[in-house]
Each structure stands twice: as C-alpha cells, then as structure tokens.
Amino acid sequence: MKGVWTTDHVREAENRLLARVPDGSLMRKAAFGLATVALRMLDPGVVGRRVTLLVGAGNNGGDALWAGAFLRRRGVAVTAVLLAPDRAHPEGLAALRKAGGRVTTEGHDAVRRADLVIDGIVGLSARGPLRPAAAELVELITAPVLAVDLPSGVEPDTGVVNGPAVTATATVTFGCHKPLHVLGEGAKRSGEVHLVDIGLGPELGEPDITVLEPADVGRLWPVPGPSDDKYTQGVTGVAAGSATYPGAAVLAAGAATLATSGMVRYTGPAADPIRARWPEVVATGSIGDTGRVQAWVIGPGMGTGPGGRDVLTQVLEAGVAVCADADAITLLANHKDLWDLREPGTPMVITPHDREFARLAGEVGDDRVAAALRAARRHDVVVLLKGHSTVVAAPDGRVLVNPARSSWAATAGSGDVLSGLIGSLLAAGLDPWLAAGCAAAAHELAGELAADGAPIPAGSLLSEVPNAIRVLRAAAASVSP
C-alpha cells in the first residue's frame, strides 16, 4: 500500500524532522535526489547539455537551485531563471553561482533552448494557477519537464487545475506522495512520480489517503480453499435491470459471476436475458423467490418508480451487505426514510457519479476527498465517488484513491460492471472499504487491458475481468515468498 499525506501533515512532519537535523541538510538531500533524476532524464551524455531552472520565491526554488549546483558540477550547462529575483533562496543561489551556473531574469531564450526544464516555481505553499510571467515562460517549453515536488499551478491537496499550470514529464516528490500526485488532473500533470527519501517516514503517522498497489489487490482477492463450495464463498444477489434496460442486469450479474467463484442469484425483469448469457446465475422474477445471499447489488437499470423502491426496501431490510448503485442511489436521495431501514453496522457501499452524489449530499466541488468523506460520515456508508481517480471514503475516515491510467472505462455500462464486482467482494466477506477499492482497481485494469489504446464497450471490459484478476494475483505472488 502506498500512503499519501496532505500538505498540512507533510509540513508538520517536516518541522519535526527539521528540529533534529542540521540546517539545510534536508534541502540538500532533496536536491541531490532531484539532480539524480534529472541526470537520468538527460542520459545519454550529460556534459554540455542545457538545463533551465524556473525558480520561484520559496524553498521549492531553493531545491531547484541546489540541484542546479549538483548538475553544474557534473558538467551540465545550467541556467537559473529567477521569477522573483528578490526572494530567490539565498543559499541555493550562492551554491549555483559558485558551481558556475548562469543566473538571469529574462528566461525566454533559456527556456526555448533547454534540453530539460526543472520546475521550481512553486511547491507545497502553492495557491492557485501560475501567475502571468511564469505562465508565459511555461508556454514556451518544448523540452521534457521535471517538476520539483509538484507541477506548479496544480492545487497540492486536490489536484485541481484552475488556470495555467505546468505539465511535467516526471515529478520528484520529497518524503512522501501528496494528494495531487494521485488525484484527477494533478495525477495526469505529474507524469512519472519519483519518491525521494529525505527521512520523513518516522514523522509521518497514518496516511490521509491510501493507494492500493496491484500486489495488495491480488493478495486481498478471494481465492477458494480446499473445503469451500459455492455457498461458503459468499452468494451475491443482483437486483437490477428492467424491461427497458435489461443490459445493466446482464453486465452486473456477469461481473459478479466472473469476480469470485461464489454463487450469483438474480432477481428482476431481466431473468431471461440473464439466463441466456449467464446460465450459471440462478435467476428469478421476484425477490421473495431469490433465496439467501450474503450481499446485494442493487440499482443498475432498475428504475426509480414504486417497483424499484419496493425491491430496495426488501434489500435494505435483509440485514446483509449492500452495494447500492445508480437508480438505488437516486431512490435513497429522493426517499430519505429508506436509510432508516438498514440494520446498524451492516456493510454498505454506494457508488455515485457526480450528479448522483449531488442529489445525495450536495455538489462535489474541487475537493473530492472531502466530499466523499462528508457523505460517508453523513450516511454511515462507504462512498465510492467515480471519476478519473476513483475516491473511496469510509465513515471512520479512511480514504483510498484509485488513479486511472486512461479514461477508456468511462463508457455506458461500465458502472454496472463495477457494482457487480463490489457486490461479489462484499459477499466474500471483504471489508467494504477494501471491497470497493479492490473492485475499482480490477475494473480499471480490465478497462485498460480491453482498450489497449482504442475505445471499448463495457462488455469488452467485462470479458477482461478474469485477466485483470490474473495480473493482480500474479503481482501478489511475485512479491510474497
């Protein structure tokens, strides 16, 4: 698992560390790590190559200047462009000058001619987009960009970009990952993220956000043991689909069927198409005939009329884990009394996109993590907020983010597959926060495998679920003894 810490927590940890290490040692460590990545990006041949540093007013610029001094000593031609000449880090500036680096306040030529640009404009204290002078220079960049801590112009705690910002080829982050590296636009703009250890680890405490690595997901995925049968692994119930939208039921039930080897039961008007596509699913027309399940997936294509409300009532009263998606979320937003039907402590995951979320808990806004946490606490559920980076928040404050490599999975029916995956992991007994996180990871990977660079229908994503699970389990096997 990879931890991510907010800027407030990083600063507190840094202050504790700064209090017990010699002055300047942290910045030199950070800058040395930065220079090492820069040298790798310049390779082959570093002598005489041109590196331009964009240097802002704070310690982020200081890191760039110290890294410039290291690079200069390796024979690199380094030019520092000072965006706030009066406030440039004095020791860093002196170190660069001593090493023979050039310093200027007129950066157009230096940026145009660079083989590599190092973005030290602004770091953890960044607020808002790039200011005009910096934005103008950044516009001129054609070389690869190495960002110091974060691509300048991106909001550090949300990953939001509200104006001109740097797009980095790679980013060097000091001490730990920060929210922007895994969230939305910030994750895209960071490029490849390299973590440089500056000794912050012992000061950090519990992460604010967790990112599951493929090996974590592979390790958590349910595998039947020698004494298991179709019931002991958890039976998933799927209540979905309608005469108008039978496909949603076929996709959700299919995902539950492929995700684990426990049994799947279906109830609803799409029993015939389900039987035709998934003969292994036990399909009935009415929830009263369905038999016992350990978790329900409810909502996709179900409709928001009295029929849907009635099924949702029965599902909530069943006292088993629930994954509520799509129309079930709208029903919960429209009929607040439905929440009271849940047995306290029964695991529940809801999977809204932004519009569904707004109906339930107000506009998402820029801070997706805060929004998901707010709804999770208000309703005592795990909230999986869909988006380019999926955010999964639990009522106890745990937050998990699943950053996506591409957006191919943003296609009709894709959400039905996701809810089926979550339901089957709930039925298998996984903690609901982890169930949602593992399902999001497998879903994203299945989309990536299916797309392979071209658009895909949700059915193709579904077909890749077994391969995605194989890849995740192989990742787990390769790291455990």
Ligand SMILES: NC(=O)C1=CN([C@@H]2O[C@H](COP(=O)(O)OP(=O)(O)OC[C@H]3O[C@@H](n4cnc5c(N)ncnc54)[C@H](O)[C@@H]3O)[C@@H](O)[C@H]2O)[C@@H](O)CC1
């Ligand atoms: N605190 C520490 O121990 C360490 C800090 N390090 C570096 O220090 C950075 C944080 O440094 P600082 O707190 O000095 O602040 P920054 O370098 O992030 O920002 C400096 C100043 O820029 C101004 N600013 C804010 N938003 C701006 C914008 N959009 N455009 C232009 N100017 C803007 C503000 O006046 C801000 O105080 C980290 O990102 C990291 O690079 C590293 O050296 C590692 C050690």
Ligand SMILES: [K+]
């Ligand atoms: K930066």
